[in-house]
Amino acid sequence: MTNLTPSPDGHVADAVKGNWVDTYAPAATRPYLRLSRADRPIGTWLLLLPCWWGLVLAMLHDQSPRWEDAWIAMGCALGAWLMRGAGCTWNDITDRDFDDKVERTRSRPIPSGQVSVRGAVAWMCAQALIAFGILLTFHINAILLGVLALVPVAIYPFAKRFTWWPQVFLGLAFNWGALLAWTAHTGKLEAPAVVLYLAGIAWTLFYDTIYAHQDTEDDALIGIKSTARLFGANTAPWLRRFLMATVGLMGIAVIFAMLDEASVLALVIALGGPWAMGWHMAWQLRGLDIENPDKCLQLFRSNRDTGMIPLVFFCAALLV
Template sequence: MQEPAPTPDGQVADAVKDNWVDVYAPAWTRPYLRLSRADRPIGTWLLLLPCWWGLALSMLHDQRAGLHDLWIAVGCAIGAWLMRGAGCTWNDITDRGFDGQVERTRSRPIPAGQVTVRGAVIWMCAQSLLAFGILLTFNWAAIGLGVLALLPVAIYPFAKRFTWWPQVFLGLAFNWGALLAWTAHSGRLEAPAVVLYMAGIAWTLFYDTIYAHQDTEDDALIGIKSTARLFGDKTAAWLRRFLMATVGLMGLAVIYAVKPEASVLALVVALGGPWAMGWHMAWQLRGFDTEDNAKLLQLFRANRDTGVIPLVFFGAALLL
């Protein structure tokens, strides 16, 4: 195994420059916050946005909104931050043998020696318990879904060892909030939420395949599987398929959710969400270059905006 790459003050190689953890957080907290990827907020956004999609479409579905929905939105935001942190901590615990062999991940807290495995386990449990406390403020159906979410979260770090499609398992975990937030509002899981969940999985395949192309050479050397390695020079064609699946499935979810009660105008506005999201994904495709890691990371991070776009349209439809 190679020695961890030295970084200033223990900073992680692919962290956002001058992020709040490296600049403002007390020094003793930084290794743990880096373990939770608090210095790289894009993952929290990618976990949170499907939650807000599910909540917005659920409100559109039954044309009902209240103060508790505001709490669901806030609770999902806090829970996404905590569970993304717990999930990343679990990922780094299970991947500690691999991370030291990959250039981009060698500076992470565990392979860099900033956090012990025991300390990481305690930190993961603390974050999970706090998130569970928030989950308990939702209805029983949502609580049950929240507990079930632990299954794909637990499996994901091992997926790249046994399948060329680990991004599917990431999609299963990262988009679970679409099911949970819909159910937290409505009290039951319904078909539009499931279709929306499938759209989110297709979106995850899109953005995480882009992300995985940063590590293809190192992954090949150590035997890690990914869709980036599987697709190779055919990746752009696969990304187009994921784009079409995302837009088509989200459009179908919108029709199922909005059609029974809302106005035709609300339906048209809400359908503008997946349409505009698709154009943003197409813009990413135009800049996709497997040989430019900086561009790959930029495109991956741009998916925060990709996910916000349909939310804006859903919010506008709610006002009609």
């Protein structure tokens, strides 16, 4: 394990150099924005995209897009930014005794001394309360689902201490928006949304296993569990299984959602989404090098595009 001294300007090790937080944000806000990972936006995208999948698929399901859906889409975007920030703050509070022992994470605001634990708790609560205010504008059943989402969010930081599959708990938390946005549009939770949620969990297992390979050496030294450590040299075959599960489950969700109401052309276009997403995941597999942390981070970040692909196809199907 390399002894890496935190940057004197507060820059976090795995943030893109020259990001907007380090460059443009007022100095007093930077530690808190870093705590929310505002300097690393990929996590917000990974939380938001399942929301938009669920919303557009719900619109395809009942063939009744409404003006209120524009607010649901915007509310999900704002909520994803806020709840990703609150969740990351919670994660860093609970992991503060581990983060200073891992090369990639010791530059984070709490272990590097930029933010106190008390300040982090206050920041987490502020973000969560604003997100709750947005949630209150949705259908009552979506509100109840949003409150229930706090359970996997609360559990996730502890999962790596008791299971080799913490990525499952991350998937449960990060893809909840597929359930919530579907319900915000339709007023009820239905089977296609649940299957879409399962597809998202499989996708999370894919991308977060790649991400976790950055830290396997340090994680082994401090006793942190992950699918990356569990799979080791057998990671690629496992990722292929997650790829197939993602594509298969998303395809089933599309069929369940659209078979009764949508045209054949719209259904075919929408099914192109998981198919094209699978090809992008296969491209990641071809470039995977689990011994190269920089490559793992690059591939992980490319999953914004992975998740955007089915959304584009779903939107195209909506226009047919």
